[in-house]
Amino acid sequence: MATLIGGRTRRGWPQPTRVQRFAPWAYAAGPELRLAPGERILIVGPDRRAVASDRALYHREASFAGWHRLGWEQIDELNWDPDRAELTVTAGADQDRRKLPGSGRFASVARERMSSTLLVQVRVTLRDGRTAQVTARRRPGSDELRWVVRLPGADATDDDQVAEAIHQVRVLHGL
Helix, strand or coil: CEEEEEEECCCCCEEEEEEECCCHHHHHHCCCCCCCCCCCEEEECCCCCEEEECCEEEECCCCCCCCEEEEHHHEEEEEEECCCCEEEEEECCCCEEEEEECCHHHHHHHHHHHHHCEEEEEEEECCCCCEEEEEEEECCCCCCEEEEEECCCCCCCCHHHHHHHHHHHHHHHCC
16 A cells, blocks of 8 residues: 655646555554565455465464465465355475465466466476476576476386476477
8 A cells, every 4th residue: 555645846736756654454464474575465365364475375274373385386276166265275296285265356366376487387208108297387586497297107206207307398498
């Protein structure tokens, strides 16, 4: 929220100047929510247990104990259930699911922010004939990439196959 304070132009007409004030939605999130320098809150969930910033999704349990941070690049899937007013967030290698109360507007902001991190999501064929799904996401506010390689029916910790899949995507898409 900004308050306009008048100044004067050469012709004497009021010139608006922006002065930053404490925004009410930041208070709604709670004083213990700590953002990175330059990070901005975009929307607060209706029950103040979820906050969407330009870089991450913050959420906390019903007990309101401590905030958990999920960078937009870490989220694999978002599903909005309008009947329950619930946002299901799937993240991480173990596909951990969290259900957060929200609103349609909150879900739209979250989906847009998550989608903005996606650079490429493709399937590549490896030398042994298997197919790997490779996803590259850029961390908001940086040039850091997060790679996710899924090798169906294979050991996902096989470093040679993971490296081969990432290399193919880097070459094909110039990353």
